[in-house]
Structure formats: C-alpha cells, structure tokens
Amino acid sequence: MERKNTEGLLRQRLKEKGLKVTHQRILVLSVLEQNGGRHMTAEDIYELVAEDYPEIGLATVYRTLQLLWDMQLVDRINLDDGCVRYEIGHLCGGETKHNHHHLICRECGKVIPFDADLLDDLEHHIEKATGFHVLDHELKFYGLCSECMNKTE
Amino acid sequence: MERKNTEGLLRQRLKEKGLKVTHQRILVLSVLEQNGGRHMTAEDIYELVAEDYPEIGLATVYRTLQLLWDMQLVDRINLDDGCVRYEIGHLCGGETKHNHHHLICRECGKVIPFDADLLDDLEHHIEKATGFHVLDHELKFYGLCSECMNKTE
DNA sequence: ATCTGTGCAAACGTTTTGCATCCTA
DNA sequence: TAGGATGCAAAACGTTTGCACAGAT
DSSP: OOOOOHHHHHHHHHHHHTOOOOHHHHHHHHHHHHTTTOOBOHHHHHHHHHHHOTTOOHHHHHHHHHHHHHTTSEEEEEOSSSSEEEEEOGGGTOSSOSOEEEEEETTTOOEEEEEOOOHHHHHHHHHHHHOOEEEEEEEEEEEEOHHHHHHHO | OOOOOHHHHHHHHHHHHTOOOOHHHHHHHHHHHHTTTOOEEHHHHHHHHHHHOTTOOHHHHHHHHHHHHHTTSEEEEEOSSSSEEEEEOGGGTOSSOSOEEEEEETTTOOEEEEEOOOOHHHHHHHHHHHOOEEEEEEEEEEEEOHHHHHHHO
16 A cells, blocks of 8 residues: 655645744654554643653644644544544555544443444535535444443343 | 423433432423524523523533433534534434434534435444444534635635 | 432633744745 | 744633532432
8 A cells, every 4th residue: 555755745735835844743743643543632642742852832732733634634533532632644645544433332431443434425425415525524433332231231 | 203202201211210300401401302403512501591590500501411411312412613512312203313414614614414324234234243332423524615615726 | 308419619621822932934 | 034833821611520508309
C-alpha cells in the first residue's frame, strides 16, 4: 500500500493557504503519525510532543489540531468520555482506511473497535439524494459487551 | 403506527428499580415527547420545564437525562458543538424510528437530518461476529453542503 | 419514618481566548 | 521587517458533585 509523505502534504497545504510551517505543527502531526492506531486526546499529544519540545503550550496543540482537521489531515472521534480524540487522517495513507467504527458498552464503558466497510453505498446515495458531498463519517454502536451481558442475565 | 404511553413506561421502569416517581422526571420526559423532532440540550429542556415548574434546577435536569438514558427512554446525540443533545427514545414509539442520521457541513456547520435504514444488517453482523449486543447507534457524515460546495468551487 | 431526590452553589475538566512576545517568510 | 504563530494565564463552557433540605413511598 502506497504511503504518502505526510509532512510534505502539510507543508504544501500550509503554503497554499499562506500559513507558516512551524516546528509545533510538524511535531503534532508527526506524533499522530507515529501513533497510528490510537485515539489521542489533545493532552496525550501535548505530553508526547513535550518530550522533544518542552516549551510547547497546550493551547498551541488545540489550535494546531483544529487547523489539521480543517485541512483534513487528521480525523476526529468523540467517544463520549468528555474529550475529543484525534488520529492521523485516512487521506494521509495510514493503514486504517477509516472503515473502523466503535462499539461502546453502556454498562462498563469499554470501547471496542470494529472494522466494516458497508458505508460507501450509503455515501453515494446521500450525494445523489441531497447534493451533500461526504468527506468522512463517524459511526458508533451503543449496547452491551459480551461480559456485561453475561453478568446482567 | 402504535404509540406507547411514555409516562406509563417511565412509571413502570422506576417502580421496577425501586426509584421514585417525581414531577421533575415526568416533566423532563414530557418536554422531550412534545418536541419529538428536535435535538435538545439540557439547557433547552431546563428552560421549557421551568415554564411550568420554575423551581426545577439545572442539575436535576442533567441527573434526570442520565437516568432516562440509562433506562433507554431517550436517545443521545453529539453534534460536536460542545454539548450533548437528547431526543425522545426510539423505543418509546416516537414517529422517528431512529434511522435518521446527520450530515454536518464542515464549512458552515449546518446539520442536515437524513433518513436511511441500511444499518440493521450491519448490527446483526456485529452481534454474530463479536457477541456485542447492539441497542442503538449514532451515525454522522462530515462534508460540504451543496451551498458551500458552490461557494468554494 | 425512611431514604431517595432535589436545589443551590461550588468544583471540575476540557477547550478557548487575550495579549505580549517570538519567529517564519 | 511584518504579520502570522506561540506560550502563558485567565476565562469560558458544559457538566458533575457535596450537602442540607424536601418529598415520595
């Protein structure tokens, strides 16, 4: 599977918009890239970037994540635990083609990733029916995980 | 379409759990029932209940919504605008059988409801493959609405 | 009479903002 | 060197919690 140069993509898009390439922006994206499978909070990212670049501020991380999201370089997920999470964007050529969804247990709160790719048809249908151009989706299932099911019954 | 007596359902479930039937609980559910199509924040609900029952507190609304959600009498939606929203539960026999999803425009933030019912197969597949018992789902599509598409190009 | 539920206000944790300074272009 | 970007601290925001009192069973 082809893998794009994510940093190069960032540089290019910043240039297009007349924005500046800073260490902080490069580092935030690079941390997300190196943690492909994880769903990271701003705080998580802040701590990891701070290992290499201790003078970074949390506010900068928030501002950068917003920017990267606007540019479609990162994906956003909300697991209903009070903070937004980020991961490297599916457009960046990460191995997860963003067909993974989440099963959230109502009882114990566990989050189980689940892969499926039945949404492409639906996206095409939406585009035809409404003129809305779909870029991304977020699908969550709520219910009871097998352990909690057994405990309850 | 059959329509259940939602208040009766609440009374019954409270009794089952040994919890008390209070005006506040009845009123919160009834406001949600009367605003079937809307996605209401705790604040919205608080203000409407307060018209009939001014002494209610916002904390009670939050506690009640949590309770109603635990009992599966209301659905929760997160439209990424910083607050959780609620609507009358699809189990209560509301006319929306909860096959309506949301298209969120990245440009202007508009939220467009969209009906589709292609998720039942996927839910069955999940139950078989993982043992996770699905009760509910939340599906959001992010992209560009037709107006913003035309503006950009 | 008991014990859950409530209202109020304070606390909480995440995210945003104002402003002086820094640094990329 | 000019204007966007940053770090810091304070503010803002939705939501939760502690506690004394009220009210349902």
